[in-house]
Amino acid sequence: MYYQNVKLYTFIERNLKALSTPDDYFAVLLVSLFLATAALWLINPAAQVYFYVISAVMLVYAPFSKIRHCIYFAYARLFFGKFVGSRAVLPHNQQQVM
Amino acid sequence: MNPGSVNTALGILNKQLNQPLSAALEVCARCGICAEACHYYAADPIPEHVPAARAEELRKVYRTEHDLLSRLFPGWTKSEPLTEEKLASLAEMAFSKCTLCYRCTTNCPMGVDTPLLMTTLRAMATATGNAPEILEMLADAAIEKGRDPSSYLDFFLDSIRDMEKDLQDLTGNPNARIPVQKQGAKTLYVALSGAHTILPAVAIFETVGEDWTLSIYEASNYGVFLGDASRAKEIARRIVDEAKSLA
Numbered sequence: 001m002y003y004q005n006v007k008l009y010t011f012i013e014r015n016l017k018a019l020s021t022p023d024d025y026f027a028v029l030l031v032s033l034f035l036a037t038a039a040l041w042l043i044n045p046a047a048q049v050y051f052y053v054i055s056a057v058m059l060v061y062a063p064f065s066k067i068r069h070c071i072y073f074a075y076a077r078l079f080f081g082k083f084v085g086s087r088a089v090l091p092h093n094q095q096q097v098m
Numbered sequence: 099m100n101p102g103s104v105n106t107a108l109g110i111l112n113k114q115l116n117q118p119l120s121a122a123l124e125v126c127a128r129c130g131i132c133a134e135a136c137h138y139y140a141a142d143p144i145p146e147h148v149p150a151a152r153a154e155e156l157r158k159v160y161r162t163e164h165d166l167l168s169r170l171f172p173g174w175t176k177s178e179p180l181t182e183e184k185l186a187s188l189a190e191m192a193f194s195k196c197t198l199c200y201r202c203t204t205n206c207p208m209g210v211d212t213p214l215l216m217t218t219l220r221a222m223a224t225a226t227g228n229a230p231e232i233l234e235m236l237a238d239a240a241i242e243k244g245r246d247p248s249s250y251l252d253f254f255l256d257s258i259r260d261m262e263k264d265l266q267d268l269t270g271n272p273n274a275r276i277p278v279q280k281q282g283a284k285t286l287y288v289a290l291s292g293a294h295t296i297l298p299a300v301a302i303f304e305t306v307g308e309d310w311t312l313s314i315y316e317a318s319n320y321g322v323f324l325g326d327a328s329r330a331k332e333i334a335r336r337i338v339d340e341a342k343s344l345a
Contacts, residue, residue, distance in 0.1 A: 013130065014145060015130045015133055015145045015151070016129075016130045018145035018146075018148075019128045019130060019148065019150055019151055021174065021175050022173070022174050023167070023174050023175045024128055064166060064167040065167065066126075066127065068124065069124065069125045069126065069127050072121055072124045072125045073127075073208040075117065075125070076122065076125040076208050076209045076210055076211070077208070079118040079122075079209070079211065080203060080209030080211065081209075083118075083211070084204075
């Protein structure tokens with residue numbers, strides 16, 4: 001019983017479950033299908049049409065969903081770098097210990 | 099709570115919605131890596147203590163106001179409009195479940211600035227009278243101190259004279275002194291607050307023979323804790339003015 005609980009716990013991460021919205025699940029599904037059909041196309045050229053359909057759906061849905069973090073994350077990194085990098089807080093190897 | 103506090107809070111959110119705040123609100127991928135970085139989560143590992151979950155509470159409100167999909171289908175993105183009850187719970191969370199330490203941001207693969215979101219929530223809470231009263235009093239007292247330092251200067255100087263005895267014991271130098279507001283000193287030391295933040299630094303200054311002086315103000319800025327930019331500036335200005343007057 002204990003072993004089963006541990007297995008279930010590792011499969012369903014309770015923090016992520018509490019955090020996630022239906023949009024998150026759908027976004028992950030779309031991106032997974034996009035990658036899967038891309039891989040399938042390499043194996044079987046007949047999968048090309050599925051790849052294009054999934055890609056189109058994903059690209060249309062991306063601006064409205066959490067997938068847009070793929071575009072915006074660069075700005076968050078930029079602001080983070082501006083905030084801590086300009087003060088030499090990070091990276092730590094800039095700090096000399098005497 | 100004041101009537102119309104929801105509109106006031108949303109007004110503060112919209113006013114503060116600059117590029118870094120927009121990025122912090124948009125970018126979270128909800129991966130949960132920040133959980134392990136948070137000392138609240140380390141002490142009590144419940145989902146509410148995950149920094150992303152705290153930030154998500156503000157994002158729910160933000161999405162209701164600014165996201166097309168969330169306006170059309172609130173359940174799809176778990177968006178929630180701001181209500182007075184929600185504002186009170188957000189304020190309680192922003193003040194008592196985050197120390198703005200930036201460990202979550204440092205560990206975030208996206209660099210999401212969760213403390214900035216918590217600061218924004220604090221500003222919304224302060225503007226609507228939901229901030230802890232003690233912080234408001236401390237901020238106002240600090241500003242008052244800057245306006246008229248003479249009211250407490252004698253008491254402060256007496257406590258410094260007492261501290262000098264501890265310094266002499268600590269350094270073994272019977273002539274060790276703590277100079278306060280010395281004109282032309284090379285370094286102005288602004289202690290965080292209290293003897294425990296003054297003595298260790300003073301012992302080092304004394305030992306290396308630094309030309310320094312002690313500020314009569316404390317470095318703690320309660321305006322920053324409140325997320326209140328105008329009070330924060332006023333509190334910081336005291337120290338800048340003091341430094342200029344001693345130069």
